Amino acid sequence: MQYVIHDQVILSRAPEGPLATHLVPFADALSAQGYSGQLLKVQVRIAACFSRWLKQKGVVGARNICLEHATQYLRYRARHVRACLNDRAALRHLIDFLRSEGVIPVEKTVTRRVPPTEVCAQAYAEYLRDAQALAGVTIIYYVAFVRDFLHHCFGDGKVALSRLRAPDVVSFVQLNARRLHLKRAKLMTTALRSFFRYARYRGDVTLDLAAAVPVVANWSMPSIPRAISADQTRQLLASIDRHTTVGRRNYAILLLLARLGLRAGEVAFLELDDIDWRAGQLSVRGKSGQRNELPLSAEVGKAIAAYLQHGRPPSASRRVFLSARAPIKGLGPVSVSSIVRRSLLGAGVDSPTTGAHQFRHGLATQMLSHGASLSEIGEVLGHRNPQTTQIYSKVDIKALRTLALPWPGGVR
The missing domain is CATH 1.10.150 (DNA polymerase; domain 1)
Incomplete structure (x- = not known):
């Protein structure tokens, strides 16, 4: 007789052991975290087998279960069943779930001397x-x-x-x-x-x-920022496959970096409530928590909307950009930088760096070449100190040459 645990998980027999009543909530928790049907089946079935093994070992109450039981079961499973790489992670998820629900107590860790x-x-x-x-x-x-x-x-x-x-x-x-x-x-x-x-x-x-404390020598504007060129940006964006969910997400992220010059952290921590679709504005949480209101262009807005409608997995998180694999959660700055690095590699773009910050420098360089003032560039990039923007005055060498006075007596 088959026993339905979840709409995606069917067991060959009714669950037994001290965890039998907890398998359904465990399956619901995994589903809420965005685990696929196959991974959900694997984890729930291992949990059911673990519960049956606990019963055979004489473990009666769920509160008596500890991490050592899971370790012993993995050894037993390795001897009797073909081992799988997901077995250990599945039991770890189960133990964490039981602890979060208060079913089993959190094990006391050995206190060590803090230096x-x-x-x-x-x-x-x-x-x-x-x-x-x-x-x-x-x-x-x-x-x-x-x-x-x-x-x-x-x-x-x-x-x-x-x-x-x-x-x-x-x-x-x-x-x-x-x-x-x-x-x-x-x-x-x-x-x-x-x-x-x-x-x-x-x-x-x-x-x-x-x-x-000694003062570190600091020469004003020692080097020109390494910026990705407009042609390289176009090549990168054109290489993204927007027919996939991951492609739609990555394309929207790269557009935010390239068109608005956002930092990796600003993209990662962007929330759904930060987008004012009616006004066409984006509220960006910059350094030290200050807010910057930026215009949301049609190109960027369309890319974000495509991801939200046809790529973003269901989640209670208010973050705009989420991980593509379970557990579903908001991306971090490191993840955004990794997306940039992998996308550049996949597109075969030989950019100055592999980081996300080069897009800020690229945007500033393009704005400068189109006649934007340093104050306008600083406003777009969210610079609080005008000196931060001064470094871009070294970028447009051709424009600066037009301001140079002719050498007295002509060229020799």
Whole structure:
């Protein structure tokens, strides 16, 4: 007699064991996460077999199940059934589901000694988050540099900030600045100054160590941004297969990068409510959480609409762009960058870089060549500091040459 667990899963017999009553909610949870019919069948059937095995082992209540049972079952299954790569992941999903539903308790992990440097670094991170309200990415960068500095000075021992002196700070900066890119070196010094102001505010240090942090040499506009050309962008967009769901998603993402100059994170965190279809506007959440209102061109709007109507999988998430495979969730900045890299490779485009940021530089270069002012470019790109846009004044060499005065006496 067949037993229907889900509209896509049919078992050859009724489920047995301590997890029998939890198989239907487990199947519903997998379906809600966007798992395909085949993967859903595999996971539910392994869960049913696991429950039957638990009954044979004398495990009565579901609360007595632990991760070790799953490990033992996998060994048993490997000896009696042809092993599958999805078996371990399926049982992990089952255990996670049971924990989330409170069916089985969360296992206590063995507490390990947290190094004093980490305790200090996390306290600083909490200060940046609660008192300074910095963006999450900024906090990650700052804390990483501070953690390295503390480990450089104290190793795994006790952290005594009151013993720090200016030579400790200088030696650390000199040691690390050589191996870092200019921007990261400047970020390191900014993080250290922030940390020393925090330490002085707490009373851990009395010296003004922030003033002891060396200044990293910074030449104004040292290099021209590497920008993808208009021809390369056209070649890339033309290569995308918009007859597939993934192709529609990737095409819309690449258009947002190329036509609006969005950052990878701005594309990833774009939500359905950020699109005002009636007004033809896009509300973009930029750095530090500020909002920029950008016009939604017909080309970009049409691409997004095509993905939403014929490519976006069903999901409760408000993110515009979702993963194509289960579990269905919003894309992250790394995923957007990966889409760019794979698309460039597939199109055979030899672009300056494989990252998403080159589209911002490409858009700025094109706007400059069409006569846009630096202030207009900065407004489109969401630059808060006008100096950030100044670097593009080096791009249009031909335009700058028209402003040059003739050499006295003519050319020799």
